[in-house]
Amino acid sequence: MSRKIIFDFLEALNKNNSKEWMDKNRSWYNEAKDEVVNIFDPILDELKHLDPRIVQETARKSINRINNNLMFHPDRPTYKDHFGIGFGYGKGLGDFYIHLGIHEQLIAGGLWHPPTDKLKKLRMEIDYEGDRLTEILMNEEFASRFELYQGDKLKGTPKGYSADHEHIELLRMKSLAAIWNINKKDMLSDGFAEMVLTAYQAIVPLLDFVNEAISDN
Numbered sequence: 001m002s003r004k005i006i007f008d009f010l011e012a013l014n015k016n017n018s019k020e021w022m023d024k025n026r027s028w029y030n031e032a033k034d035e036v037v038n039i040f041d042p043i044l045d046e047l048k049h050l051d052p053r054i055v056q057e058t059a060r061k062s063i064n065r066i067n068n069n070l071m072f073h074p075d076r077p078t079y080k081d082h083f084g085i086g087f088g089y090g091k092g093l094g095d096f097y098i099h100l101g102i103h104e105q106l107i108a109g110g111l112w113h114p115p116t117d118k119l120k121k122l123r124m125e126i127d128y129e130g131d132r133l134t135e136i137l138m139n140e141e142f143a144s145r146f147e148l149y150q151g152d153k154l155k156g157t158p159k160g161y162s163a164d165h166e167h168i169e170l171l172r173m174k175s176l177a178a179i180w181n182i183n184k185k186d187m188l189s190d191g192f193a194e195m196v197l198t199a200y201q202a203i204v205p206l207l208d209f210v211n212e213a214i215s216d217n
Helices: 004-015 019-024 026-050 116-138 184-188 192-214
Strands: 082-088 095-101 105-111 176-182
Touching (some): 004 026, 004 082, 004 095, 019 026, 026 082, 026 095, 105 184, 116 192, 176 192, 184 192
Antiparallel strands (some): 082 095, 095 105, 105 176
């Protein structure tokens, strides 16, 4: 089956975003989801070989629900316009994420919108180990691919920190996540698996920094 089915399905869903349409096209959805699984099962095997800490057993269990959470976001459409796949070390920790959408394709990782207690721990780690984080972000393997997400940042100064702190821009972050914007051509290419594996190796130091910061150990 061609990988193109993933985007063909998502484009059709986006134009007909309703439960009635999804119910009529459930088999098409399952075929598209199966193709995502076919792509990522061997990638997950390779990732777990590189890093046995990854807890996901199969790619199928790593795919996010395509339904939007309408209880908390009633203004959103019924279904998402993408497939999201996440690999990591356990619930609540920073993880590695691949987003395959009709408008956006990306590889990312880090800590996204953490609760207040974890954000506080993360800022403490940046305060103490900001130089280490800066080295991670400046590493060529990382910096040649990823950029820090800048859309979720305090305009002022976080409580307890000075405005002239050496790492004030990092302390202002409310998410510490890095993004590599790719495209459909990348995802449809024979080299996509290698791209994902290379990206994972480049972002692991950031994941380690985040997870060491928020861990209770």
